[in-house]
Amino acid sequence: MTETTQTSPPQSPAPEADRPVIIRTRGLQKHYKMGEVITKALQGIDIEIYRGEFLSVLGPSGSGKSTFFNMVGGLDSPTEGRVFIDEVDVAQLNAIELAFLRCRKIGYIFQTYNLVQYMTALENVTVPMAFAGADADRARERGMEILELVGLKERWFHKPIEMSGGQQQRVAIARSMANAPSILLCDEPTGNLDLQTGAEIHEILRRLNCEHGVTIICATHDHRLINIAHRIMWIRDGQIDRLAERNEVTIETGAIGGEENG
């Protein structure tokens, strides 16, 4: 993880307006055409996400949360508006450059883990390194390092089916960190886990954010995950409903109080 440590600030200070922006969206719109009907999933989103920030995204299902994720993660192209990642317009990139971006700059964590079933934990972790062109020996070495980071070094030879959900998600996190990306996109990372295992995942994410300076964007319903975020963004009907610093929001156990509180 030396690389990341060098290029990122050692600690994540409170976000300030003059901090470097890593993702910027401008008038982001996405329309889906389903037969005659046009669904507007996103209707103009402008946001700046800072380097080293932990941003939680909230919103009911169908609010455009996932679409926003796809846009920011370079998985889909917007109908209108732009996404800049480190001031690079994603729309300008061709398919092979996009693959490069997804391989090294962004890590993805899915609610359903999406591990390759027939590979061991270590093999899963080394897949992105293989795509990045690393040779097999180096990839294994580094894979073991990252597995150690998520506390699964001893279980490297297990297949996903032999592991619990929490362990699988930890392998998935390790995989997303394989090429030391500067952005982690998490889509409901604890959605399929119980509270206890969820907490473990939170801790890992927090550590990655604090110690490695990885920018984390996290869609979630889990209030504890909101708790460790620097900023929280609410999306409703494809628009930013509200954007708040963590300390502006009060969270009560079992409920999100921020909305009433302002």
Add this chain to the structure above:
Amino acid sequence: MKLDVRQQVRLPLRRCVELVVSGIQFRLFRAAITVGIIALAVAFLMTMLTESFTAREVAGAIEERVAPREAMLTWVNRLSTGMTENEVNSLLLKAETDPDRAAELRHWGGLDQSEMEELVNVARRRDFYLGFFEEQPEGILREMVGRDRGDQVFRRLSDPERLEEFRLALPRATTQFPTDMDEFNSFLQHYQATAEHRQQIRKGHEQAISQLKEKFPDLRAVEILAEADDDLPDILEPLGFRMSSEQLEQVRREARLSLDVEQLNRLLTVRQVRARLAQRGAAGRIADVTQETLLREVRSKDGASWLISMVEGLLREHRDLVEQRDELSDRVEQLSEQTEEIRESVETLPAEAEQHEHEEAKQRLTQAETDLEAAMLEYDRISEDLRALEAAEPMLRDLDLSAERVSEVARHRLEQRQLADIETAVSQAAVRGGVLGFSTRAMWLIVVSLMVCIVGIANAMLMSVTERFKEIATMKCLGATDGFIMINFILESCFQGLAGGLIGAVLGLVLGLVRSWLNYGTLSLMQLPLVSVLAAAGATIGIGVVLSAMAAVYPARVAARLAPMEAMRIE
């Protein structure tokens, strides 16, 4: 801090193969459909190829094996029957390469070297023109040369009027006439001019045959050959026939076999022999007993000795019957004398004799008459039995084969028959023509089977892609390029094709061998063209791999174009 975005690395093929192989054990079971389809198609193709190759080899082997018998039959024919015009000409063609035949022809025709050359030349050209006429359909042929066929055509066309007729009809021919008219004309003239020589050859040959008959007055040609001493070639030479000593050896052996088979066949004309064969269980009814039944029965040593002892038994029976008949005939004579005496004594009995004496005498007479009648009936019955055997007796007595020879002859003859059957089967398989020995219909079958195979594989692969949407999308999120996904699927299909191809090739080979074995017998296994069959196996496996690769193109494109955000979808 600026993000620098470059081209994603293109993975080397070796790495792709490694990645595919790592997943292949996991998926091989799922790939059973693809593997199965490929295996079927390849097995089908391989079966056809194996059969076609073995059939071709078998055809060659048969020709070699029947050659001695053919040679014997040819010699029998030459020593006993005159030649037709056609035979003279084909012999002339043979004379080009066979000096013995050339010498024979020159001897019979009394020809010198240049006359001989001229004849051969004409024969070659005749062959060439005949080919043209044989290719024409009947209707057009009639228009060109009327009802004449073969050599008659050339004789007919020597008439200038008829030639003109032919020339006018020629444009209707289905194939180009091989030469121009001048050349044909010159051939016709030569043909006419040499006709006399050919006639001389035929006459000379016939003379030779009749001289041979004088030398061996009571023998058929095949008997001459079978009983030939080593000096037969020397006897034949003054008559013009040229026979080498190796040929004599071969021909003599075959002729003897042929005579011995004749002996066996003659046995079959004896009703009792047929009845015994049927009794032995060789055939259901006496009417079902054929030459084949006999041969099969006596092919073993057991059967052969049974036959010999059965024939001896019949001869013994015959002898016994003759004895019994003679005895009976004596007895009948004796009885009739006695009866006569009694009758006389009855008649001469004085009328004054006692009543009971009369009755006694009458009784004795009746008794004697009854005895005589019974003896005569018995005699008739035995003569009847004897008559049935009498006709067969010389044939039975003539059988001079040992048990070993009987079984040898039977085995040999059966093999020859089998070879003839196989030859029919092989020629029906039409192995001599077409691409790789396939008929057009077989070709179509193969092409269609391969097309169906492609569609089936494409379908199975598409299913596999649909099943793995999430995995593919995840891979794309992790940095897989479209190209990698595409190559990944095509490679996977290739591996399945390879597996299916291997299975299919082995299966097809076994099936093809079994089928050839059923059709052509053990000969096909002895003649297995190993190199061609292995090459065919390699080629069919290659076809399997290429087909799977082709079939995977569309599914792989579907997979490659999949949007990476599919990975986010939750089922």
